[in-house]
Amino acid sequence: MSKKKGLSLEEKRTRMMEIFFESKDVFQLKDIEKIAPKTKGIAPMTVKDVLQSLVDDNMVDCEKVGTSNYFWAFPSKALHARKRKLEELQKQISEAKERKESLQNAVKKARVGREDTKERSSLLKELQALRDERTQLQAELEKYKECDPEVIQEIRKSNVVAKDAVSRWTDNVFAIKSWTKKKFAFDDGRINKAFGIPEDFDYMD
Missing domain, CATH: 1.10.10.10 (Winged helix-like DNA-binding domain superfamily/Winged helix DNA-binding domain)
Structure with missing residues (x-):
């Protein structure tokens, strides 16, 4: 059961x-x-x-x-309670209808000028072509970015910093060579060979 x-x-x-x-x-x-x-x-x-x-x-x-x-x-209380509930629900329905109508009107307004016509289709194609062209031009511009005066100026600043650093290291090498000559009485050729220093080692122009 x-x-x-x-x-x-x-x-x-x-x-x-x-x-x-x-x-x-x-x-x-x-x-x-x-x-x-x-x-x-x-x-x-x-x-x-x-x-x-x-x-x-x-x-x-x-x-x-x-x-x-x-x-x-x-x-009577239950009747009043049901009546209040009914009024509340009717109010919600009315507000929902108003929102729906408002949204429908907004959609109608948004569609104005967007009808699927030959002119609109042509304009959309032209817009897409212009967007493609802009993308291509941006890519071309990126190629020539290194010719930008601001970029060149930054490169020049970097070169100055790098050259100063090279000069400091050159000073250090010559200082070490001088100290080695005095301490051990080595000539330039022997020092260069021992430390792998090129014969034409000198300051950069």
């Missing part, structure tokens, strides 16, 4: 609301916990949670008197 399917939360909520509407009375939680399982088939362990969900949704009123909580809900 298949197991009997339990009530969904929405079914429990509906049945609990029937308790209030049919009796038009005020209850304490303990009253609902007795009535709901017997008359509406709501599981005792879920009664409190179902009732609280109805209170949270403002479908059932709750008032604390002394140490006890009292619950009630009249059909």
Whole structure:
């Protein structure tokens, strides 16, 4: 035998609301916990949670008197709640329709001048050709970038720095050669051979 399917939360909520509407009375939680399982088939362990969900949704009123909580809900309240919900939904639908209409108008305006005509097609081809030409010219410009006066100026600055560095190292080599001559009485040829210094080693012009 298949197991009997339990009530969904929405079914429990509906049945609990029937308790209030049919009796038009005020209850304490303990009253609902007795009535709901017997008359509406709501599981005792879920009664409190179902009732609280109805209170949270403002479908059932709750008032604390002394140490006890009292619950009630009249059909008129439910009617007003449904009416407010309906008005809210109608307002949302109206706003959605306005947004839709506004978007449709925006699309229509955006399409003006973009109709698929021979003239537009020709202009689009011309635009693409100009874009291709620009890309080609940029590539050509990149080739001749080294002839740019600013680039040449930077190269000249770099050359000056490099030449100064070469001159410093040349000074150092001659200083070492001079020291070696005095210390060990070597001639230039022997020093050049020992240290791999070219015979024509000299300052750059």
